[in-house]
Amino acid sequence: MKAQAMTAFGAPLTPMDLTPQKPGAGEALVRVTRAGLCHSDLHIHDGYFDFGDVRQPVAMNMPAVLGHEIEGEVAEFGEGVDGPAVGTRVAVYPWLGCNACDTCRAGDQQLCIALPRRSLGVAQWGGMAEYVHVPFADAMIPLGDLTPGLGALAMCSGLTAYSALKKIGTPPPEQPILLLGMGGVGLMAMALAKSVLPNPIIAADIDATKREAALRYGAVEAIEPNADAWQSAMSRHGPAIAAIDFVGAPATFGFGTAALRRGGKYIIVGLFGGKVALPLASLPLKPFSITGSYVGRLDEARELITLLRAGAAPAPPMQERPLEEANSAIDDLRAGKVLGRVLLRP
Ligand SMILES: [Zn+2]
Ligand SMILES: [Zn+2]
Known part of the structure; x- marks a missing residue:
């Protein structure tokens, strides 16, 4: 699959041909239609978050694929997965944990500390590619006829807003x-x-x-x-x-x-x-x-998509660009030249 991959922190993304992981039991593969470019991507690209006196480093294996605001279509799934059907429009909840520890079982996957980390576009390959491997098929949330792009944005800024309100x-x-x-x-x-x-x-x-x-x-x-x-x-x-x-x-x-x-x-x-x-x-x-409050839970992401499908909030300004323009989109975001959200289209 074609991808805009990161080969070193801070270096421009490189067009690469990568092989997505084949979906095993309980897993899925989603064909990415839109990947939102988020301010967090800039920090991940830098390789650290600025905590004032200290820099919190980002741990990633290279090549890495950024993009945690993912919308696409179900392409394939492994054994034991009961829908959504191939071709269904979905958003992919990216803040995945191990799915086995007490934190994950309580529904707080976004707070899981088990290694290896599972978050898509942060620890595992994300949406700046033609396909994304989804380690737990229930992370796919059907979108129906929701405005294109809104499902992707809901997984980060929308979910962050919603989860904070719930608190x-x-x-x-x-x-x-x-x-x-x-x-x-x-x-x-x-x-x-x-x-x-x-x-x-x-x-x-x-x-x-x-x-x-x-x-x-x-x-x-x-x-x-x-x-x-x-x-x-x-x-x-x-x-x-x-x-x-x-x-x-x-x-x-x-x-x-x-x-x-x-x-x-x-x-x-x-x-x-x-x-x-x-x-x-x-x-x-x-x-x-x-x-x-840090992003949000999978059940909150599902609730949010339901609310958005019912028209609870208008779509923010969005601009779509081909995935090949990922580097210029990152530069524009850094320079403060982006109004609303950029969505990259593989
Ligand atoms: Zn984000
Ligand atoms: Zn866990």
Whole structure:
């Protein structure tokens, strides 16, 4: 199969002819129709994630195939797989674990630490190729007539947004929720929020255009992230029972945690990075909790596709490019020249 493969971290991708793994028992092979190019791909391509003081290295065998936002058609499956039928349009859930440990059995494959790692496009060959081998056939999620490309995006930014919303739980419905940062993932969460929670949503962003978008997607208010704007919003809605931070910077953390009511929950999704000094007594005295959210579970991915098929959120801007243009697409994304999402088509 033709692939745009990575032969060394940081080096341009190389067109290569690779042989996909034959699907064994319980496995499948999907013919890729679209692979989304994500900001995480840039970090994986660099070979590390920047954690402020330290660089978290990426472990990959070369040649590697990037692409964890995968949409395609079922091409083949091994013994013991009961559908979906060959030719069915599917998204492929990429955050696979070992499928055997306690974490995986509890449904949290995305948190599995067993080796070898299984995530597609991160540890195993992903979507920047004609075919992708799927180690567990139940990772394929049928798409029906969902807008082309939306299934691919749902597996990363969409799932990240949805899983963070689910972590809020079911607080009293009149208490507001604060969503911080209306970039791609934040806006997706804004659009999905009404399908997940009855609570009023207050959006915050420094950019007026993004605040307008949040209002269009159903925010009761969209404010600048500063104390005065929050005081004003809080006088109408009360303090927030939960906040999701789609930026993950010291400034958003300071603003967002101050906006919480007692017993509130702070959920960090964004990877902007940096450090904060936290008065430890504020945790028991306020009290509030802080948690992180990393992509999402397979069952959440299935729920999300069901919601999207029912029209829960509009498709973000997408541009399609031939897989052969993977390098220029990566360069454009690095240079901040991409509006919306690039989908590579093998
Ligand atoms: Zn991604
Ligand atoms: Zn596992």
